Amino acid sequence: MAHKLSIFRGLVTFKSNVQKIWGVLIFLSIVTAIEVAFGIIKPAFLMTPVFGMKSLNWIFIILTIVKAYYIAWDFMHLRDEKRSFTSSIVLPLLILIPYLAFILLVEGDYIYNVMESGFVSWNF
């Protein structure tokens, strides 16, 4: 199988597939290290809420999706598959998961407001 050896849109090109694997490992390790560092330090300027969540949490989620992309594309060889095959795997997930997350999180927030502003005490 012909492997595509470029990552970051051609910015980095490896000589062999094995080298690419180690390169991706280094990249994933750096991203994990950044996440852990942020998780320990919790910089105060990232605590401001953006779209209902702390901006730090948005950074975590985006970095997670970046990691997921490189695991799927390079470790699971989606980069080497036919475009139609890749799409038939990724598109259902990209459509259904954000949809489910959006609906349930909005609903959870609504229930929180009902419990908070209702006339029933939950803290006793």
Next chain:
Amino acid sequence: MEATTNLVENENVWGGGNKPLNASYGKMMMWFFIVSDALTFSGFLVAYGFSRFKNIDSWPIADEVFFHFPFLHGVNAPMYYVALMTFILIFSSVTMVLAVDAGHKMQKNKVAVYMLLTIIGGAVFVGSQAWEWKNFIKGEYGALETKGGQILQFVSADSGERVALASFATSQPTDRAQHAADNGLWYVDEATLPTYTVAEVQEGFLANPDLLVKTEMIDASGHKIVLDRAASEAKIAQAMYVVEGANLIRNEYGNRLFADFFFFITGFHGFHVFSGVVINGIIFFNVLLGTYERRGHYEMVEKVGLYWHFVDLVWVFVFTFFYLV
């Protein structure tokens, strides 16, 4: 992959010889399984998010729950251990891709060595997971639970550090015994009793003016609210249970759903890792026996590799939503 193509070239289309989207039948089915399993996991994680948004002002803070590190007892080291676990799993993913790569080149011995390393990495991960569970179930400090199901933890007024029940609870004579099937009604029994009774903890708290109650509620800056002494004394009068560690009913960390989701999601993921180790083991022995050498291709290693990477992929998300966010 060239080898695979040659093998199926001469089969007719209705016999399964056709390869839609240029992927073999087995690989495509593995991908479809992964898609459906990904939806299952996202269902669990979104349900966790739902419960968390519903209790956004009282959800436990991960750093206050997971702070253990092997051989560093009593040291507050949040995040480091899960970061290590994440790295172990990503690394075992790398050895798996290397095995697949060696399989493409038909290097039997290399495939076997990399498969073995992958299995070891997976086993270490499952072991780490078990250790994490042990700490979670055993608990470190203990807490009280009120009638409304709120958890009351204890902190020192000077340092703000958590204080264990064992360091202040008094000892009162009691003849309360655990109700087991052989000493009471034969058809009912109860769980192990906590080390201390509610009265012992309350008495010890009143005798120690240095102690304060830390509630479940989170203030605007994201910290748990600590009550002043008068409010603390009023609060512990409402206590109903002593909670030590965690089970499926109550846990000393806070909201009951937190422990349920922790057990269910990390347990389901741990089960995936475990079955991945078993399947990797079967394929490893097949490699040793030369099954794929005779078959002419190592596609089976690639398929089990897809599953293994998926397990890694799910952990990346579990790590984010349980420990980081």
